[in-house]
Amino acid sequence: MIEVKTCTDEQSKDTFDMYAKVINIFKPTPVHYRGDWLSIEESYDPAEGSLFLIATDSKSKNSSVKKEEILGCMGVKRYGEIAILKHVAVDLRYQGTEVEIQFNNERVKRYEKQYNIAIFLLEELEKLCVxxxxxxxxxxxxxxxxxxxxxxxxxxxxxxxxxxxxxNQDIYCAYQDYKDIDDTWLIKKLSYNVI
Known part of the structure; x- marks a missing residue:
């Protein structure tokens, strides 16, 4: 069973390490602790600042998560009643039906099962936000x-x-690469019906 968890302050360092390793499957340059969109010094309390959402296939009751248990993850930044999702990564080990998509201006193969996990993560993120x-x-x-x-x-x-x-000053503060021409920014107003 896939489970979505947020990490505690105590887990944030280890979780960030795992998160970075998953992200680096997609990203040619390393994810750094400083200077990236997420900084390890920030709080990961959902009520305060940045947080991680990770999808795992862990069957244990232990709160710690091993790297090999991570199926996908998201990096989220909160500013008041606004949340901004910047990073999404899904582990390539979970492969299903091939689909062809654009990736870094090149055509590459990805797999349908990844999108199932990404959809699941997004649904859980919306619930968490609300x-x-x-x-x-x-x-x-x-x-x-x-x-x-x-x-x-x-x-x-x-x-x-x-x-x-x-x-919008709140939104401007939330990420550093706002002038990245490859970005397409989208917005959704959530409602309490999501829960």
């Missing part, structure tokens, strides 16, 4: 989830115009 009083979720669909545009549109996400990002 439970924490977050009713606006912004998605950056860049190379971390390159097929995200079609997927998010099916799930009622709409395009966010550039001036809506750059003119």
């Amino acid at each position: 439970s924490q009083g977050i009713l606006t979720l912004i998605i950056g669909t860049d190379s971390y989830y390159p097929s995200g545009l079609k997927f998010y549109k099916k799930n009622n996400y709409s395009s966010l115009k550039e001036n809506q990002i750059l003119d």
Whole structure:
């Protein structure tokens, strides 16, 4: 059974290590503790700052998660009632039906089962946001989830115009690569019906 967990402050260092290893499957440059969108010094309490969502296939009751148990993960930043999802990674070991998508301007193969996990993570993220009083979720669909545009549109996400990002100080503070031309930013208003 796939389970979604958030990590505690005590687990944040180990979880970040595992998260970085999964992300690096997709990303050619390493994920650093400083200077990246997520910083290890930040709090991972959902009520405060950054947090991780990780999907695991762990059957143990132990709260710690081993690297090999991670199926996928997300990096999320909270600013008041706004949450911004920037990183999505799904482990390539979980392969199903081949699909061809664009990735870093190249055509590559990915597998259908990954998207099932990504969909599951997004559904759980929406529930988590609502439970924490977050009713606006912004998605950056860049190379971390390159097929995200079609997927998010099916799930009622709409395009966010550039001036809506750059003119909003809260959103501007939430990520460093806001001028990345490869990004497509999407937004969704959540409701308590999600829970």
